[in-house]
Amino acid sequence: MLAGRKGVITHAFPATNVSVEPARNYEIAPKEIVRLMRDFRTAGLEFLGIYHSHPNGKNEPSARDIELAFYSEEAYFIVSPHDDAPQPVRAFHIRDGRASELEIRIVQ
Numbered sequence: 659m660l661a662g663r664k665g666v667i668t669h670a671f672p673a674t675n676v677s678v679e680p681a682r683n684y685e686i687a688p689k690e691i692v693r694l695m696r697d698f699r700t701a702g703l704e705f706l707g708i709y710h711s712h713p714n715g716k717n718e719p720s721a722r723d724i725e726l727a728f729y730s731e732e733a734y735f736i737v738s739p740h741d742d743a744p745q746p747v748r749a750f751h752i753r754d755g756r757a758s759e760l761e762i763r764i765v766q
């Protein structure tokens with residue numbers, strides 16, 4: 659999960675993928691989400707996004723990613739581990755069953 663301040667992501671917090679098919683889907687245990695949200699608040703950070711990878715296939719939201727996207731304001735980052743991926747990291751807003759790609763800006 660990703661957090662930061664004033665809309666700028668500054669911290670990445672790994673979470674365990676508890677999906678029964680971790681190569682195809684991801685799922686974070688609700689308990690871990692609650693714990694991370696509490697850590698964010700304690701650290702004065704805002705929850706800004708979620709990242710996961712697509713080891714097989716393109717790094718764009720799958721039907722299941724869209725179905726299970728519960729956070730309509732936060733960004734969903736999808737990473738490709740493949741050397742030939744045109745955009746190794748992509749980000750999307752997912753709301754009302756639709757994904758729209760976001761522009762990623764790196765700030766110093």
Ligand SMILES: [Zn+2]
Pocket residue numbers: 684710711712718719720723736
């Ligand atoms: Zn996915």
